Amino acid sequence: MITSVITGDIIKSRTQINAEVWINILKRTLSNLSSDEIYWEIYRGDSFQIEIRDWYQSFQAAVYIKACIKSIRGLDVRLAIGIGDKTYEGKNVTESNGNAFVFSGETLETLKKEKQNLRIKTSNFNIDEELNLYFKLALVFMDSWTKNSAEIVKLSIENPNALQSELGEIIGINQNAISTRQKRAHLDEIKELDLMYRQKIHTLL
Numbered sequence: 001m002i003t004s005v006i007t008g009d010i011i012k013s014r015t016q017i018n019a020e021v022w023i024n025i026l027k028r029t030l031s032n033l034s035s036d037e038i039y040w041e042i043y044r045g046d047s048f049q050i051e052i053r054d055w056y057q058s059f060q061a062a063v064y065i066k067a068c069i070k071s072i073r074g075l076d077v078r079l080a081i082g083i084g085d086k087t088y089e090g091k092n093v094t095e096s097n098g099n100a101f102v103f104s105g106e107t108l109e110t111l112k113k114e115k116q117n118l119r120i121k122t123s124n125f126n127i128d129e130e131l132n133l134y135f136k137l138a139l140v141f142m143d144s145w146t147k148n149s150a151e152i153v154k155l156s157i158e159n160p161n162a163l164q165s166e167l168g169e170i171i172g173i174n175q176n177a178i179s180t181r182q183k184r185a186h187l188d189e190i191k192e193l194d195l196m197y198r199q200k201i202h203t204l205l
Contacts, residue, residue: 003086010069034053051093062081072147081118082101131200
């Protein structure tokens with residue numbers, strides 16, 4: 001069985017006076033991605049792991065997690081995506097095993113050393129090399145998201161079929177302001193990258 005796993009940790013979590021704020025947001029974010037808590041877990045305070053069983057959704061899930069965390073001023077997140085086999089299902093995600101889990105965990109350690117915030121590892125080196133270059137370029141603007149940019153990405157992913165005017169009604173701003181925020185967040189480029197990502201990982205089958 002092929003699956004995807006995202007392992008991550010919060011950057012600068014100790015600078016937050018009230019840890020409960022970001023922990024609650026992280027819990028809500030992970031539960032929005034998987035309503036069954038067997039597939040996600042927060043551990044060691046500011047680290048977490050989630051299995052995204054629809055592995056085509058794994059990049060969008062990573063973008064969503066980043067947007068949710070960056071909606072809190074001063075915080076960011078490192079995210080390592082692993083795609084591969086699942087050979088054992090434990091009582092919770094951190095007890096499960098297989099290449100997807102190993103790839104994700106190992107890649108997070110690499111991220112810490114390289115000071116990069118998003119990488120993928122699969123069984124295909126060429127796919128990894130290409131996607132990680134795209135990620136590196138996308139991080140130029142994703143790492144620089146303001147609170148408003150992060151919030152509009154989060155809202156857009158949560159409401160994929162909503163018109164800009166409808167998104168504006170949700171947060172109380174006009175359609176032009178929504179359009180401006182989406183452009184500043186480079187939402188169109190993220191959507192293009194997501195399509196490319198899905199095409200590339202389809203070749204892993």
